[in-house]
Amino acid sequence: xxxxxxxxxxxxxxxxxxxxxxxxxxxxxxxxxxxxxxxxxxxxxxxxxxxxxxxxxxxxxxxxxxxxxxxxxxxxxxxxxxxxxxxxxxxxxxxxxxxxxxxxxxxxxxxxxxxxxx
Amino acid sequence: xxxxxxxxxxxxxxxxxxxxxxxxxxxxxxxxxxxxxxxxxxxxxxxxxxxxxxxxxxxxxxxxxxxxxxxxxxxxxxxxxxxxxxxxxxxxxxxxxxxxxxxxxxxxxxxxxxxxxx
Numbered sequence: 001x002x003x004x005x006x007x008x009x010x011x012x013x014x015x016x017x018x019x020x021x022x023x024x025x026x027x028x029x030x031x032x033x034x035x036x037x038x039x040x041x042x043x044x045x046x047x048x049x050x051x052x053x054x055x056x057x058x059x060x061x062x063x064x065x066x067x068x069x070x071x072x073x074x075x076x077x078x079x080x081x082x083x084x085x086x087x088x089x090x091x092x093x094x095x096x097x098x099x100x101x102x103x104x105x106x107x108x109x110x111x112x113x114x115x116x117x118x
Numbered sequence: 119x120x121x122x123x124x125x126x127x128x129x130x131x132x133x134x135x136x137x138x139x140x141x142x143x144x145x146x147x148x149x150x151x152x153x154x155x156x157x158x159x160x161x162x163x164x165x166x167x168x169x170x171x172x173x174x175x176x177x178x179x180x181x182x183x184x185x186x187x188x189x190x191x192x193x194x195x196x197x198x199x200x201x202x203x204x205x206x207x208x209x210x211x212x213x214x215x216x217x218x219x220x221x222x223x224x225x226x227x228x229x230x231x232x233x234x235x236x
Binding site: 033035040041042043044045048058059088090092106107108109111112 | 122127153155161162163165168209211222223224225226227228229
């Protein structure tokens with residue numbers, strides 16, 4: 001049971017290049033999330049998905065696209081990378097709560113991807 | 119809008135001292151969840167605790183304890199007899215807003231960097 005994994009761990013891009021970050025989870029979780037972490041800013045939500053084939057915008061979605069074609073995978077794409085997208089990206093997953101009083105389960109995070117855009 | 123404030127940017131104590139990390143939150147939701155995560159120097163995010171808004175009981179887990187006070191919108195974290203291995207960045211986070219299953223992302227504070235000196 002690997003939990004949440006992210007590929008790649010490190011990447012350096014030039015401005016204008018594109019790339020896709022892959023997140024995979026083997027816990028059969030319905031919900032998946034992408035966050036970015038910048039120095040002194042904490043983590044901020046980029047996009048999230050409540051199930052296969054559905055995605056929604058978070059706090060800082062501009063410049064990113066996502067897809068959830070399979071339940072276990074959540075992809076984050078940068079179509080034209082900018083230096084402002086230099087950050088550490090974390091993926092997380094969680095399951096729906098088990099009762100009316102437990103509607104949000106704990107989010108478990110991947111190890112992160114450190115992206116530098118030159 | 120939700121907000122989490124961790125006013126202490128950095129705390130430095132000597133090993134074996136007790137230390138309290140403050141967390142103050144803002145939300146309009148009547149039902150919400152509060153979390154603490156630990157980010158050691160290796161960079162991963164480690165889940166520590168989740169607290170429901172309708173459960174104000176304090177919790178103790180070994181050297182860790184949490185004090186949830188709805189009246190002051192605070193969810194403080196205390197480490198007793200601190201150890202060098204406790205050195206990390208600690209994040210307080212908030213989840214709320216039941217939206218058909220509660221898949222909301224977390225709102226994070228900016229984190230408190232805790233340094234335990236030997």
